[in-house]
Amino acid sequence: xxxxxxxxxxxxxxxxxxxxxxxxxxxxxxxxxxxxxxxxxxxxxxxxxxxxxxxxxxxxxxxxxxxxxxxxxxxxxxxxxxxxxxxxxxxxxxxxxxxxxxxxxxxxxxxxxxxxxxxxxxxxxxxxxxxxxxxxxxxxxxxxxxxxxxxxxxxxxxxxxxxxxxxxxxxxxxxxxxxxxxxxxxxxxxxxxxxxxxxxxxxxxxxxxxxxxxxxxxxxxxxxxxxxxxxxxxxxxxxxxxxxxxxxxxxxxxxxxx
Numbered sequence: 134x135x136x137x138x139x140x141x142x143x144x145x146x147x148x149x150x151x152x153x154x155x156x157x158x159x160x161x162x163x164x165x166x167x168x169x170x171x172x173x174x175x176x177x178x179x180x181x182x183x184x185x186x187x188x189x190x191x192x193x194x195x196x197x198x199x200x201x202x203x204x205x206x207x208x209x210x211x212x213x214x215x216x217x218x219x220x221x222x223x224x225x226x227x228x229x230x231x232x233x234x235x236x237x238x239x240x241x242x243x244x245x246x247x248x249x250x251x252x253x254x255x256x257x258x259x260x261x262x263x264x265x266x267x268x269x270x271x272x273x274x275x276x277x278x279x280x281x282x283x284x285x286x287x288x289x290x291x292x293x294x295x296x297x298x299x300x301x302x303x304x305x306x307x308x309x310x311x312x313x314x315x316x317x318x319x320x321x322x323x324x325x326x327x328x329x330x331x332x333x334x335x336x337x338x339x340x341x342x343x344x345x346x347x348x349x350x351x352x353x354x355x356x357x358x359x360x361x362x363x364x365x366x367x368x369x370x371x372x373x374x375x376x377x378x379x380x381x382x383x384x385x386x387x388x389x390x391x
Contacts, residue, residue, distance in 0.1 A: 135164035136188060137371065140202075141195030144170045145310065148335070149193055152364055160372075164190070171198070179205060191223040191371045193364075196306060199257025203227060216264045218257030221367040223374045230370070231261035232268075234362030239331055240269060242352055243300070247329060250300035251276050251285070253317045258333050259304035271300060276319075287318050295323040301346075303332045308340035316341035326350035335360050 139149045153166035169192070175181045176198065182205055185192065194202050199218040203209065207225040212232065219227035250266050250273045252259050263273040280286040285294070295301075301324075307315045324330070330346035335356035343353040 135162070135190045136167070137164060137191050138167040138169045138185070138189055139193040139195060140169045140171055140182070140185065141198055142170050142172050142176075144168045144195070147195075148360055149364065152361075153368070156368060176201070186222075186225060189222075191221070191367075191374075193367060194220050194222065194257075196256060196258070199231075200260075212264075216260045218260040220257065220261070220363060221370055223371055226374075228367075228370055229261055229264075230363040230366035231258060231359070232265040233366045234359040234364075235262055235333075236265040236269060237362045238354060238356075238358035239265070239300075239302075239329075242329055242331075242354060243269060243271065244329075246327070247271055247300050249274065249298045250302055251290070251294075251298045251319075252302045252304055253319070254304035255284070256304060259302075262302050262304055262333070266300075266302075273302075274298065276317075290319050290323075292320070292323045295320065295328070299327050300329045300331070303330070303334065303340075303342050306334065308332070308337075308342050309334045310336045313337055314341065316345065321345040321349060324349035324351050326352075328352070330354075332356055333359060 137153060139147055147168055150166050150168055157164045169185060171181055199220055202219055206227045209227040213219050213227045213229040216229045219229055220231045221228040248271060250271050252262050252273045253276045255275055255277050259275060266273045275284040276287060277284050303317055305317055307317050324346050328351040330343055330351050330353045332340050332343050333356040334340050338355055343355060347353050
């Protein structure tokens, strides 16, 4: 039997186990997909992760480890290397399919005047979102509680800034189950019908971030399409890589891997 899974913390509401186990069953593949929640203590010395790398054929990576996993891998494919974050691993090779899921979901919503985006958060999801936005012709600016050069702080989000940036992407876990009463601290009173709010969180279906945006007339979308899109791409990587005995490159995948 082949073994796959997801690592991250917490994994209270993982979509992946049901999705991939149903795929294995439908495709008559002798494999199982399990959850591997790793808290900071288990992650700190890397022993548990090294054990999983030796045990699992492939796995997904979710917050907060999309960047922290990189030193434990043998190599990254060129997209993951460009982004600086990994959400899919197969035989110690890291990939990033978050950017594909994100681009496919947000692309139909972009309008002619959407040229600048605020990306809330600085973790692995934000790196994939920034990469995808650039590919779509939208210039991203990161927003952080501790801004560095080239970023904005939340206290800098004035009415003038929000008028300039019509796309806002939440890449923080704020609002995710069970913390449904939280949201990024942006001035929602300056949101209008010209704005597009995208939340990488998918559970609940409408986060407080999206709810407040919708109340101001904004177009909204949650992270479910992004999640399904990145999972489909992960499936193709795993099955193609397995079929080709690990000799997987972007050239043999049957989808355009950026």
